[in-house]
Amino acid sequence: MTAHRVVVVGGGNAGLSVAGRLARYGVDDIVVIEPREHHRYQPIFSHVAGGTARASQAERRQADVIPRGVQWIQAAVTEIDPETDTVRLDSGDAITYEHLIVCPGIQNDFHSIPGLEEAIRTGSASSHYEFELVATASRRLRDLRSGTVVFTQPPGPASCAGAAQKPMYLACDYWRATGVLPDIRVVFVVPTPTMFGMPAIDEELERKVEEYGIEVRHEARLVEVDATSVLIGSVSGDRTERIAYDYLHVVPPQSAPDFLKGSPLAAADDPGGFVEVDPRTLRHRRYANVWSLGDAAATTNSKSGGALRKQTKVLALNLVATLKGREPDERYDGYSVCPFTVSRRTMVFAEFDDEYRPKPTVPFWPGLARERRSTWLIDRYVLPWVYWHLILQGRA
Template identity: 40%
Template sequence: MSEQSKFDIVIVGGGSAGIATAASLLKRQYWLNIAIIEPKDEHFYQPGWTMVGAGVFSSEETIRPEADVMPEDVTWIKDAVATFDPDNNAVTLERGDKVEYNYLVVAPGIKLNFDAVEGLEEAIGKNGVTSNYVREGAPYTWQLVQRFRGGKAIFTQPPLPFKCAGAPQKAMYLSCNEWEKKGVLDNTDVEFCNAGPALFGVAEYIPPLMEFVERYDAKLSFGKNLIKVDGENQIATFAVTDADGKVTNVEEKFDMLHVCPPQCAPDFIANSPLAAETGFLAVDINSLQSTKYDNVFGVGDVVATLNAKTAAAARKQAVVVAENLLAQKDGTALNSVYEGYGSCPLTVTKDRIILAEFGYGGKIMPTFPKWINNTLKATKFAWVLKADILPWVYWNCMLKGREWFAGSTKKDSGHH
């Protein structure tokens, strides 16, 4: 069966970025004929999974039926894309059907690359091995934290790119805060194993974070990349790079291991004519237009840009893509600019957050004036924002085309 179907706009992916972009487009031109291609039945609010791992949210609060978040006026094609044919303005679905478009928005997210760590996928969810990056993992993290009575707790961070730059260390702080309250922290050996060279990519945020690293007496190990997990024997193997660039493999016993899995572009993107050398979608970093095809745009974790891959970034990008796609369609200049904004609410205790907000080049871009929230301090305001306000904004604004905190920057002149 090969139903030919053609749409003004086809959006690949019904996650945060895809739905928000559809909503933003329809808000501007409600008559657009849009299709969203998304195989999953459920929609996840992934920023909530850190909170599930800390017992603040239940898993159920972060999941809704995909049908409930799909904008009313779009056609939902419940399938996955197999291949792209941008020269003929078409995609082919896994079931073989072809879908044609005038404009394409690519938003399938990022792939958790479990294969990059030997034994990891089989290990998660038992024997003390967990990850807030998978739906089943976050509730298990909270179980482990509650049961923990001391021993060795390891938290890992892979090389970039991965989504939510702060999440690997957030899991550590929230676990330690709980152990501190229960009097378990003193007999716990906490280690943060980071494949990268620094605690955080924006230097200004390191001193306030270090206060909590020191408070929880966590050991920081840089250049230390997880390569193998033996869950049954509770042994983690790391490739450790020293100052001279020499790599040695080191085995460590653990009682609890929280892993941030390595991440990469989805295969069907990496193998497509739309990909950059990294495998991610090649786009202009400010307009989010494909550098290869003028009628293709990218949004969310899949784009080859150097911003932090967060839901907050997708919230800003969706507006830029909606405005620039419609400008392209009208033959006018693409004047909406994405400045690389991303936000990492770094949960350092169970009632305080350092709200890291920054753009390209590590430029700090706070949403709120300092008297409301000092971005370089752990504040109660930022906790309330993350725990109470942002989930509501996500379900009721971002996915509905109500663009709070999401206006785009405009170019001064009309040049491309």
């Protein structure tokens, strides 16, 4: 049994940036527990699937991106006991903490759709939500010349839900450029009544949907898959439709990692199993020395890396205040982002709060919501650089 001042569960976007920030603020003895040898920048998965980036650009060695002043333990957490301030690891070791930050991300539940795992195994379906599947997804979209392709976005909590649409527009633009778009029927299954939920963004996305001839099934979800067809159901459950497909590009339903579900950290009434924090202070509602942020936290915002830019600062300042015996008085405002690559050159960039009200970085300027070349370049080239060099070090 070893003891540390701050233990961080998960060395993804949230874990490394909050650990880096705490180290910068002078906190010592910070440990990140992360099983993976390689760190992944997930936003670029959409570009890989859509053919505008290579898979190798999504990964770096974890050892190379751990922030200065932070220790990495390569292991997976199997259990958290907040009554005894203890985490247990798959190595058999146990670690105690003064403060715990829980951020192991979100889990892809491919198994929750009957037939989906088999369709993925045989290559008739794939996804850009799992690094191991992105290369197949990219190849299938590139090689399609005719037939029906179905894209899906799941209901319920999801990591950057709108990223479901990114490879779809990238692929349509590619098919249009290669002259095969008229021979491809594109169907998009989305749980919401509009493409996104903000009028300015919906207007732009609907224009692109019409331009590419995409058939949209609103307020719908994927119910079941077999080798040649998918069953689509309305979210309310009163209608179904069977569609024959040649390729299924799926974003799976998502929930908290299994070891969190049913643990004392999740709210008893949350079927997703996310960590029950105050969505403003990011402190656990029942355990004062437990904190959570990112995709694993039961916050009210749309889950995204953009949201983390604000969350890491709030959490780190609140934790430092607590260590100094003060009340945590920083508040996260629910800010989130969703960048839509609507072609292989242009982007529609949504910035909004937890009630889908516009929250532009540049106040009173709705310009980022318009289809633009500049935001595409930022998403594809500037943000990855900022991520690897500044965000993961807790500097942005």
